[in-house]
Amino acid sequence: MINLDKFPQLSLAHLPTPFEAWPKLGAELGLSNLYAKRDDCTGFAGGGNKSRKLEFLIGEAVAQGADTLLTVGATQSNHCRQSVAAARKAGLDPHIVLVHQVPIEEPSYCNGGNVLLDHLLDATIYGVDTPGKAPEFIAQLLGEMKEAGRKVCFMPPGGSTPIGCLGYVNCAMEIKAQAEAMDVALDHVVLANSSAGTHAGLLAGFAALGLSTKVHGINVYNSDAAKTEEETQQLTNQTLELIGHSGAEFSVDVHGDYLGDGYGIPTAGCLEALQMVAQTEAVFLDPVYTGKAMAGLIAMAKAGSFGEGESVTFLHTGGFPGLLAYSDVLEFG
Numbered sequence: 346m347i348n349l350d351k352f353p354q355l356s357l358a359h360l361p362t363p364f365e366a367w368p369k370l371g372a373e374l375g376l377s378n379l380y381a382k383r384d385d386c387t388g389f390a391g392g393g394n395k396s397r398k399l400e401f402l403i404g405e406a407v408a409q410g411a412d413t414l415l416t417v418g419a420t421q422s423n424h425c426r427q428s429v430a431a432a433r434k435a436g437l438d439p440h441i442v443l444v445h446q447v448p449i450e451e452p453s454y455c456n457g458g459n460v461l462l463d464h465l466l467d468a469t470i471y472g473v474d475t476p477g478k479a480p481e482f483i484a485q486l487l488g489e490m491k492e493a494g495r496k497v498c499f500m501p502p503g504g505s506t507p508i509g510c511l512g513y514v515n516c517a518m519e520i521k522a523q524a525e526a527m528d529v530a531l532d533h534v535v536l537a538n539s540s541a542g543t544h545a546g547l548l549a550g551f552a553a554l555g556l557s558t559k560v561h562g563i564n565v566y567n568s569d570a571a572k573t574e575e576e577t578q579q580l581t582n583q584t585l586e587l588i589g590h591s592g593a594e595f596s597v598d599v600h601g602d603y604l605g606d607g608y609g610i611p612t613a614g615c616l617e618a619l620q621m622v623a624q625t626e627a628v629f630l631d632p633v634y635t636g637k638a639m640a641g642l643i644a645m646a647k648a649g650s651f652g653e654g655e656s657v658t659f660l661h662t663g664g665f666p667g668l669l670a671y672s673d674v675l676e677f678g
C-alpha cells in the first residue's frame with residue numbers, strides 16, 4: 346500500500362498516460378510482447394517525464410511559501426522548459442541557468458526547440474558557457490536572490506530529489522493497474538537514465554508494490570555509468586524511506602554501452618531507433634534521451650537478452666521539443 350496523498354501536489358499532467366502495445370516494432374525485433382508507457386503524453390507544456398516530478402516538486406515549493414523558482418540544465422533541457430511552465434502555473438517567478446555543455450553550435454540547437462519555449466514562457470535565462478563554472482554561478486545567483494528578499498525554491502538538475510521521484514512512484518502504481526487490466530505481465534521495463542530520478546522513482550514504486558519487474562536504465566549522461574548506478578541506488582533508498590517502505594528489495598541495473606561520445610551527442614544506434622519507432626509505431630523519440638534508451642532496447646532484443654515471450658515495456662519519457670532542436674544536426678540516410 347502506497348499513500349502519496351500526504352505530500353503536497355499541484356495537478357499538472359494528464360494522467361493516466363496510455364499503456365499500449367507496439368506490435369509492429371515488436372515484430373521487427375522478435376518481441377512478441379512489446380509495450381510502451383506513453384509519458385511523452387503527460388500533456389503539460391509539451392509533455393514528458395518532468396511533469397510528474399513537478400507535480401510534487403512545485404507542490405512542495407508552494408507549500409513552503411516560495412515565490413521564485415531557480416533550476417539548471419543543458420541548453421536543450423526538457424526539465425527547464427517544464428519547470429518554467431510549472432512555475433508559471435503556480436505563480437512563481439521562473440529563472441533558469443542553461444549550461445552549454447553539448448558541443449553543438451547550430452542555430453536550431455542554440456535557439457530552437459526547448460529554448461524557443463523557454464522564451465515563450467518568458468523565463469529569466471542565464472547562459473553559462475563553461476560547465477565547470479555552473480556551481481559557482483548558481484551559488485552566487487542564489488545568494489543575490491535571497492539578499493533581494495526572494496523566497497527561492499532551487500531545484501537540482503532533472504528535479505531528481507526524493508520528492509521529485511514520487512512522480513515515478515505514482516507512475517509505477519499506474520503501470521501496475523494498467524498492466525493488470527490488460528492482463529500483461531511486467532517482466533522488463535526499459536527507460537533513459539540521466540539524473541536518475543525517473544529510474545529511482547519507478548524502482549522504488551515497483552519495490553514498494555512487491556513487483557520484481559527488471560528495470561533497465563540506459564545511461565545517457567555520465568561518462569562513467571557506475572556513477573549513475575550509485576546515484577540511482579541512493580535515490581531509490583531515499584525514496585523508499587520517504588514513502589515508508591525502507592526495507593523493500595530492489596536491484597539497480599544501469600547499462601553504460603549506449604551513451605556514445607557523450608550526453609546530447611546522437612549515436613548511430615540512436616538514429617536507427619528514431620527511424621524504426623517513427624516508421625513502425627508512428628511515435629517520435631528524441632536524440633538525447635529516448636532515442637538512446639530505445640537503441641539499448643533494440644540491442645538487447647537482438648542479443649536475445651529478453652526471455653522468450655517475456656514482456657518488455659518501453660517508458661517513453663518525452664523530449665519532442667528537443668528533437669526539433671536537432672533539425673540542423675540530424676541526417677537520416
Ligand SMILES: Cc1ncc(COP(=O)(O)O)c(C=O)c1O
Pocket residue numbers: 393394422423424503505537538539540541542543544631634635662663664
Ligand atoms: C525526455 C527525457 N527523458 C528522460 C530523461 C531522464 O530522466 P532523469 O533525469 O530522471 O533520469 C529526461 C531528463 O531530462 C528527459 O528530458
